[in-house]
Amino acid sequence: AQSVAQPEDQVNVAEGNPLTVKCTYSVSGNPYLFWYVQYPNRGLQFLLKYITGDNLVKGSYGFEAEFNKSQTSFHLKKPSALVSDSALYFCAVRLGHNAGNMLTFGGGTRLMVKP
Amino acid sequence: DAGVIQSPRHEVTEMGQEVTLRCKPISGHDYLFWYRQTMMRGLELLIYFNNNVPIDDSGMPEDRFSAKMPNASFSTLKIQPSEPRDSAVYFCASSLEGGVDETQYFGPGTRLLVL
Numbered sequence: 001a002q003s004v005a006q007p008e009d010q011v012n013v014a015e016g017n018p019l020t021v022k023c024t025y026s027v028s029g030n031p032y033l034f035w036y037v038q039y040p041n042r043g044l045q046f047l048l049k050y051i052t053g054d055n056l057v058k059g060s061y062g063f064e065a066e067f068n069k070s071q072t073s074f075h076l077k078k079p080s081a082l083v084s085d086s087a088l089y090f091c092a093v094r095l096g097h098n099a100g101n102m103l104t105f106g107g108g109t110r111l112m113v114k115p
Numbered sequence: 116d117a118g119v120i121q122s123p124r125h126e127v128t129e130m131g132q133e134v135t136l137r138c139k140p141i142s143g144h145d146y147l148f149w150y151r152q153t154m155m156r157g158l159e160l161l162i163y164f165n166n167n168v169p170i171d172d173s174g175m176p177e178d179r180f181s182a183k184m185p186n187a188s189f190s191t192l193k194i195q196p197s198e199p200r201d202s203a204v205y206f207c208a209s210s211l212e213g214g215v216d217e218t219q220y221f222g223p224g225t226r227l228l229v230l
Contacts, residue, residue, distance in 0.1 A: 034218070043119075043206055043221035090158065102171065103219060107157045
């Protein structure tokens with residue numbers, strides 16, 4: 001069975017500093033990996049995904065994530081955090097193609113960016 | 116496209132009453148998902164459909180919950196009778212299998228409070 005772990009419930013970072021939100025996964029095949037962001041009182045918004053190819057994936061709002069197969073990780077990063085990045089972030093995994101489009105989500109990490 | 120549409124956005128009801136949540140997926144999408152989000156349990160997949168057919172309902176909490184998709188542009192999630200522990204935010208999402216963009220797109224959610 002596939003699973004996703006986000007080991008940190010909350011990440012605090014000062015505005016302008018780099019940020020990392022961690023995600024590790026467990027699947028038996030080739031994973032499709034996703035990051036979603038949820039702002040207060042809103043639905044989840046797609047941020048970026050890894051399907052195949054370059055291990056460094058660039059997404060919306062200056063975010064990027066690096067797929068590391070040996071460490072089974074897909075950490076979300078941004079070089080310089082903004083206060084407006086404060087939100088709830090979800091990592092998700094799907095077991096390759098033809099896997100029914102079903103995603104398994106992590107528990108979420110709350111990112112707090114302080115001025 | 117207007118994105119995934121959910122109604123109502125907010126619902127307050129009394130224990131024992133029937134509650135019906137509605138979802139209109141993005142036109143052309145062939146997968147539809149119902150999720151529930153609570154502080155205690157995070158984001159849970161309740162059920163998902165492919166081409167209007169329920170594929171996996173193992174996440175449905177109990178027989179009080181039922182979901183239907185009578186056509187490609189409409190789905191309902193019904194709770195009868197409702198209980199206070201059903202209070203949560205319910206999200207609908209849709210996606211397109213096999214397309215270049217195999218991302219799930221989420222609606223804004225329905226915030227349900229059962230008194």
